[in-house]
Amino acid sequence: MAGSERALSSVDGLAQLSFAVYGTLERRAAERELSMIQTRLLGVLRDRRPTMNELARLLELDKSSITGLVARAERRGLVVRVPSGRDRRSVQVELTDEGRSLVAEVSARFEADVTAMLARLPSADRGLLADLVSRVLVADAARRGIDLFTDADEPG
Amino acid sequence: MAGSERALSSVDGLAQLSFAVYGTLERRAAERELSMIQTRLLGVLRDRRPTMNELARLLELDKSSITGLVARAERRGLVVRVPSGRDRRSVQVELTDEGRSLVAEVSARFEADVTAMLARLPSADRGLLADLVSRVLVADAARRGIDLFTDADEPG
DNA sequence: TATTGTTATACTCTATAACTATA
DNA sequence: TATAGTTATAGAGTATAACAATA
Numbered sequence: 001m002a003g004s005e006r007a008l009s010s011v012d013g014l015a016q017l018s019f020a021v022y023g024t025l026e027r028r029a030a031e032r033e034l035s036m037i038q039t040r041l042l043g044v045l046r047d048r049r050p051t052m053n054e055l056a057r058l059l060e061l062d063k064s065s066i067t068g069l070v071a072r073a074e075r076r077g078l079v080v081r082v083p084s085g086r087d088r089r090s091v092q093v094e095l096t097d098e099g100r101s102l103v104a105e106v107s108a109r110f111e112a113d114v115t116a117m118l119a120r121l122p123s124a125d126r127g128l129l130a131d132l133v134s135r136v137l138v139a140d141a142a143r144r145g146i147d148l149f150t151d152a153d154e155p156g
Numbered sequence: 157m158a159g160s161e162r163a164l165s166s167v168d169g170l171a172q173l174s175f176a177v178y179g180t181l182e183r184r185a186a187e188r189e190l191s192m193i194q195t196r197l198l199g200v201l202r203d204r205r206p207t208m209n210e211l212a213r214l215l216e217l218d219k220s221s222i223t224g225l226v227a228r229a230e231r232r233g234l235v236v237r238v239p240s241g242r243d244r245r246s247v248q249v250e251l252t253d254e255g256r257s258l259v260a261e262v263s264a265r266f267e268a269d270v271t272a273m274l275a276r277l278p279s280a281d282r283g284l285l286a287d288l289v290s291r292v293l294v295a296d297a298a299r300r301g302i303d304l305f306t307d308a309d310e311p312g
Numbered sequence: 313t314a315t316t317g318t319t320a321t322a323c324t325c326t327a328t329a330a331c332t333a334t335a
Numbered sequence: 336t337a338t339a340g341t342t343a344t345a346g347a348g349t350a351t352a353a354c355a356a357t358a
Binding site for chain 1 (some may be wrong): 163164165166167169170171172173174175176177178181266267270271272273274276277281282283284285286288289290291292293295296299
C-alpha cells in the first residue's frame with residue numbers, strides 16, 4: 001500500500017508530474033504575491049502589447065474580466081494602459097519595468113525549480129526526455145491544428 | 157521565427173507539456189461545472205473520509221476556506237458532512253454517490269485526453285517516457301522527503 | 313487552555329448584461 | 336449598426352480575526 005517501488009503508467013506519471021510542475025509555478029508566483037492569472041497576464045505581455053480584446057482572447061477570459069485584471073495589475077504598477085494610436089476606442093496594455101522584472105524573477109525561480117527536478121537524471125536521459133516531450137507536444141499541437149512556437153503564451 | 161523545427165530544452169518542454177495537461181483537466185472539469193479546487197476536493201475524497209481540518213491540510217487551504225468549499229459541494233449534493241464519532245467538535249466529509257460518479261467521469265475523460273496526447277508515440281517510447289517520468293517523480297519526492305504513493309492527492 | 317469548525321469581513325477572480333464612446 | 340472597453344451585479348474562492356462548542 002505504501003511501497004515506493006510501484007510503477008506508474010505513462011498517463012498517471014505524466015499527470016502527477018504536470019501537477020507538480022504547475023504547483024511549483026504557483027508557489028513561486030505566490031512568493032511575489034502573484035496569482036496564476038496575474039502571472040499569465042505578465043507572461044503574455046513579455047513579448048506583446050495587446051489590446052484589452054486581444055488579452056481576452058489570449059487568456060481565454062471575458063473582456064469584462066480583463067478590465068479588473070488589468071486594473072489590479074496597473075494599481076500595483078506592473079502594467080500600464082496606453083491609448084491605441086489607430087483606434088480611439090482601444091487601449092494597449094504593456095509591462096512596466098517593475099512588471100517585467102517581477103515576471104523575470106518568477107520565471108527564473110520556476111525554471112530553476114524544474115531544472116532541479118530534472119537534475120538527478122543523467123544528461124543523456126534528460127536529452128531523451130526532452131526529445132520525447134517535444135514529440136508529444138508537436139503531435140498534440142498538430143492534432144489540434146496549432147502552431148506550437150507562435151502560440152506559446154505561458155511564462156517559463 | 158515561426159518554424160516548427162526548433163528544439164525545446166527539457167525544462168521548457170516539460171513546462172509546456174505540464175500546462176497542456178493541467179489545462180486539459182481544467183477543461184474536462186469545467187464541462188461538469190467543476191472548478192479545479194472542487195475537482196481536487198472530490199479527488200482527495202475518493203479514498204478518504206477526512207475531517208475539515210484534515211481537508212485543510214490536504215488541500216493546503218485555511219480551514220475557513222474549507223467551510224465554504226465543502227458547503228458549496230454539499231449544496232450540489234456531491235459530498236456530505238457526517239458527525240465524527242470520537243470527537244463531537246469534528247465532522248467528516250465524504251463523497252455522495254453523485255459526487256463519486258462525477259469525479260469518476262471527469263477522471264476518465266481526462267485520462268483519455270492524456271492517453272490521446274501520448275498515442276502518437278510508439279509503445280516502446282511511451283514506456284521509456286513512463287520510466288523517465290517515474291524517475292523524476294521519485295527523485296523529486298525524495299528530495300522533498302515525501303513518500304510518493306501515500307501522499308498522492310490529485311485526481312487522475 | 314487548546315482544538316475544531318463556523319462566521320464576519322475583505323479582497324481577487326469570473327461571467328452576464330447593460331452601458332458609453334468610437335468606428 | 337457594430338466594436339472596444341467599462342460598469343453593475345452576482346457568485347466562487349481565499350485569508351485573517353473573532354467566536355462557540357468541545358476536549
